[in-house]
Amino acid sequence: MPLPTTDTNAAPKQAPAVRFDGVGVSYFFEGGSYAAIEGVNLSVAAGEFLSIVGPTGCGKTTLLNLTAGLIAPSEGRVEILGAPLADLNASAGYLFQADALFPWKTVLENVAIGLDVAGIAPNEARAKARGWLARVGLGAFADRYPHMLSGGQKKRVALAQVLIRDPEILLMDEPFGPLDAQTRQIMGNLLLNLWHAEKKAVLFVTHDLEEAIALSDRVVVMSAGPNARIIGDWNISLPRPRDTMDVKLAPAFHEIHREIWVRLKEEVEKTYAQTEAAA
Numbered sequence: 001m002p003l004p005t006t007d008t009n010a011a012p013k014q015a016p017a018v019r020f021d022g023v024g025v026s027y028f029f030e031g032g033s034y035a036a037i038e039g040v041n042l043s044v045a046a047g048e049f050l051s052i053v054g055p056t057g058c059g060k061t062t063l064l065n066l067t068a069g070l071i072a073p074s075e076g077r078v079e080i081l082g083a084p085l086a087d088l089n090a091s092a093g094y095l096f097q098a099d100a101l102f103p104w105k106t107v108l109e110n111v112a113i114g115l116d117v118a119g120i121a122p123n124e125a126r127a128k129a130r131g132w133l134a135r136v137g138l139g140a141f142a143d144r145y146p147h148m149l150s151g152g153q154k155k156r157v158a159l160a161q162v163l164i165r166d167p168e169i170l171l172m173d174e175p176f177g178p179l180d181a182q183t184r185q186i187m188g189n190l191l192l193n194l195w196h197a198e199k200k201a202v203l204f205v206t207h208d209l210e211e212a213i214a215l216s217d218r219v220v221v222m223s224a225g226p227n228a229r230i231i232g233d234w235n236i237s238l239p240r241p242r243d244t245m246d247v248k249l250a251p252a253f254h255e256i257h258r259e260i261w262v263r264l265k266e267e268v269e270k271t272y273a274q275t276e277a278a279a
Helices: 060-068 107-117 122-135 153-162 183-197 207-214 252-279
Strands: 018-027 032-044 049-053 075-082 092-095 167-175 201-205 216-222 232-233
Touching: 018 060, 018 092, 032 060, 032 075, 032 092, 032 232, 049 060, 049 207, 060 075, 075 153, 092 183, 107 122, 107 153, 122 153, 153 183, 183 207, 207 216, 207 252, 216 252, 232 252
Parallel strands: 049 201, 049 216, 092 167, 167 201
Antiparallel strands: 018 032, 018 075, 216 232
């Protein structure tokens, strides 16, 4: 019998963009401690769009902060692109719910600031910033200041501000939460268009299950805290490219939503019960 052979021409398996291995985070204070999350095992592939949903206080933002290197796990291990994360994650860009725009700088200067800090020549930084402003539909707004923009326009600037640095991982914490429903739909489609072009790994935190399904390749559900953990992981097989409004009309969308909501609802109710008991 011939011995099995190895295909030396096969492409090496790519490491996950993000990997959590038995991760837990506990906070210690005088007289006790609080275990925010425990036993989290999760891999996010390069170029994958993953959304995290769960009740308030379940540790969704904690997972983003771990990925960014802003906090360290109390137990377990975080890996970025196959290597342990021991400091700030230079491969990640973070888009927060609150705007992080400098009010005294123009839109162009706000987008270029990440390149300025990195030592890129001013002319080159501003040329790239103009290119990104065009991509997010704000090419004519370069000389305006943040107070002159709508909420949706500010989010477009913030998105360009993060993506201009070309991060391999995009962390998004309720980025469209403050926006009205129509603007959220527009921003969701803009994000998907940019993601299709750039294929970043995305970790997207939201309380809106419909938004999570419409955007994502996968949706994971976290349990109520304390000791929150991942209790569900769904592949979203809806065809791409997607329009975030049109996809919600598909029967398959409603089937997925119903299945996930049954599991998520239990955890939301637990959180409300805990809040009422504490009160």
